[in-house]
Amino acid sequence: MGSAGQLHMLYTCPFCWKVRGLLEHLDIAHERVQVNPMKTKKLPSAPEWKKVPVWVDSNDEVFVDSTPIMKHIDSVHNDGKLWASGDEERRDKWMEWVDLHMSKATIPILYGSLGSALKTTTRVSKLERFGFFSKRLYAWAGFPIMWGIIAKKRVKKDGRTPKKLWHDLLDEFLAEIGEKEFFGGNTPDLIDLAAFGYVRSISPYPQFSQIEEHEAGMKWYRAVESTLKV
Numbered sequence: 070m071g072s073a074g075q076l077h078m079l080y081t082c083p084f085c086w087k088v089r090g091l092l093e094h095l096d097i098a099h100e101r102v103q104v105n106p107m108k109t110k111k112l113p114s115a116p117e118w119k120k121v122p123v124w125v126d127s128n129d130e131v132f133v134d135s136t137p138i139m140k141h142i143d144s145v146h147n148d149g150k151l152w153a154s155g156d157e158e159r160r161d162k163w164m165e166w167v168d169l170h171m172s173k174a175t176i177p178i179l180y181g182s183l184g185s186a187l188k189t190t191t192r193v194s195k196l197e198r199f200g201f202f203s204k205r206l207y208a209w210a211g212f213p214i215m216w217g218i219i220a221k222k223r224v225k226k227d228g229r230t231p232k233k234l235w236h237d238l239l240d241e242f243l244a245e246i247g248e249k250e251f252f253g254g255n256t257p258d259l260i261d262l263a264a265f266g267y268v269r270s271i272s273p274y275p276q277f278s279q280i281e282e283h284e285a286g287m288k289w290y291r292a293v294e295s296t297l298k299v
């Protein structure tokens with residue numbers, strides 16, 4: 070089977086993890102282009118859109134923004150079955166909830182304390198395809214910026230520890246799932262895969278153990294993971 074398209078991505082970007090999970094769940098052959106974090110101006114969607122993920126399909130058509138990309142891939146390659154729902158109001162509300170709350174919770178857990186910010190930036194500088202100089206620049210300049218400027222403000226504003234924040238989010242999400250195994254019922258749908266992508270984006274870091282302590286959350290997470298064809 071030929072490639073369905075190219076995913077232009079950063080390895081550590083949570084929005085890219087959302088799309089990657091979907092592609093793996095549907096077992097869609099594709100190419101991954103790991104971009105240099107300092108060169109998002111060179112993306113096929115630039116200059117209008119300088120963010121990853123960017124999806125370029127086999128006809129060279131360009132799609133941007135992770136949730137619209139997921140809906141597009143599901144509709145073209147899966148008859149829209151993961152987005153179809155008997156209760157569109159519930160679906161739309163929770164997709165918005167996932168994108169609003171889970172996306173904001175990744176920075177606090179990764180960069181919210183001096184120690185974790187240092188661990189994360191060291192790991193990011195190894196995982197991403199930086200250039201020779203930008204790798205070194207990021208490794209020492211990235212962490213005070215992420216920790217001192219961005220993460221500290223967010224943690225303070227929220228008031229909870231990053232771990233408590235994640236456990237609360239998982240509680241809320243699982244309460245909505247109720248007795249079923251997934252948000253989508255007996256099988257994951259696009260909401261499960263989006264939420265899964267945000268959680269999975271923490272998995273390359275030692276801080277993931279704080280999320281692993283949420284037993285019910287991990288049960289759901291591992292269940293979604295077991296549907297991926299990787």
Ligand SMILES: N[C@@H](CCC(=O)N[C@@H](CS)C(=O)NCC(=O)O)C(=O)O
Nearest residue numbers: 082083084119120121122134135136
């Ligand atoms: N709403 C977008 C957000 C994407 C996003 O913010 N990506 C970050 C990386 S995690 C990025 O590319 N930032 C580069 C920039 O803003 O110049 C999505 O869901 O795809």
